[in-house]
Amino acid sequence: MGSSDSDKAAVQHSETLPGVSSTAAERGFAATDQNGQPIVQFDLKAEARLRRKLDLFIVPTVSLLYLFCFIDRANIGNARIAGLEKDLNLTGYDYNALLSVFYISYIVFEIPSNIACKWIGPGWFIPAISLGFGVVSLATAFVDNFAQAAGVRFLLGVFEAGMMPGIAYYLSRWYRRAELTFRLSLYIVMAPMAGAFGGLLASGILSLDHVGGVTGWRMIFVVEGIITIGLSVISFITLTDRPETARWLTQEEKDLAIARVKSERVATTEVLDRMDTKKLIQGILSPVTLATSFMFLLNNITVQGLAFFAPTIVRTIYPDKSTVMQQLFTVPPYVVGGFFTLALPLLSWYLDRRQIIILLSTPLVIVGYSMFLGTTNPSARYGATFLLSSSLFAVGALSNSQVSANVVSDTARSSAIGLNVMMGNVGGLIATWSYLPWDGPNYKIGNGLNLAACCTVLILSAVTLLWMKWDNRRREGRNAEEELAGMSRQEIQDLDWKHPAFRWRP
Incomplete structure (x- = not known):
């Protein structure tokens, strides 16, 4: 040596x-x-053993929590066709306003929540906010008017704001860059599964006469809120904050887990660095973070629009079916979505590429919305819902993994993921106004907006990919030794993605 x-x-x-x-x-x-x-x-065999152990002890808990996070967010769509609007005397744009209230608090608390997650530690923070949105979901069963419903939806947004970015940041503490996308997909797949399972669960709950003293759509919130509370209490025990504190890892496995992550972070001397403003800003201002966040905003217009309005869309396609059957018709498209949400990140893991797969996620969705705009045939439009769900949800895993892969420090990673998810939920806020009552039953404005969003993602993802390759070639001409001469170790670490040896990872 x-x-x-x-x-x-x-x-x-x-x-x-x-x-x-x-x-x-x-x-x-x-x-x-x-x-x-x-x-x-x-040692590749030691790595494989460790990876299996991490998958077993970490992924199931966060996946179940995110499943009910998404169910507690989207079950208002199931409650809507079960009588919520009538019982709460909602008229005009009241339903859209209810959805918007959730996203206002969700967006405002997004980045602060992820900073708090790093400061408190995800092993405590994620279970705590899960308990919070479980209690709020349960409380939704007892609202009697628009004002009360808006209040609980605002609180739901406060607690749920930290879930998606918090889990993505948490998993980045444990997994390599190439591995991370697929592990993110293992919990993000719960979004389409929430659509499928939520529809099945809602139809099953609505088949009951009552739950306690609660009847009708209110039973959906009672049952699903209680399940969420139970899971969050269990997660206080099962979630481990970081490798050093994992009682289920040997000391050698802890060392290996830390070294694996550090080996992909240029000039990093500690995996969990001290939080400072400079690194937080570096994470937000990374060009890849900014571009990817805008793509996720556009993607989330379609994802959240599908989540909130799929039952309504199905009702316009099959108006003569019973409420329970309409709920069940929402299930198969989500099953297809679940398959692609795992398949595309699995391909990403194999290739160690994310940008090109974000690009390839758009064509089927573009075809689906074109079908919605081009025909009123019920069978064709129901078939289009399968195309919509095919690749929409995978972008959540791909985009969070992409911003994580293209910064260096743990602090920059927390703010980059926070911005990405915050921008995604700006798209969710837009989605709440994409399907307006007077635009039904064909919803040309909503479907046209989603088509435009998908086309823009296609163009922007291609431009970003070309820019990353161009800038990497430009960086090859830089002399790292000369540029870093005279700088302290801390100054070098603070460079983050501006470090001359850093390369964008497409």
């Missing part, structure tokens, strides 16, 4: 853990050289 500082660090720690040349998180060593190349070597 050579006598460089990086090589000495590698040698110093190679004896601690077989197959890993650095366990440097606690000891202040970087896991990359000055040019951003890994100086650690891993």
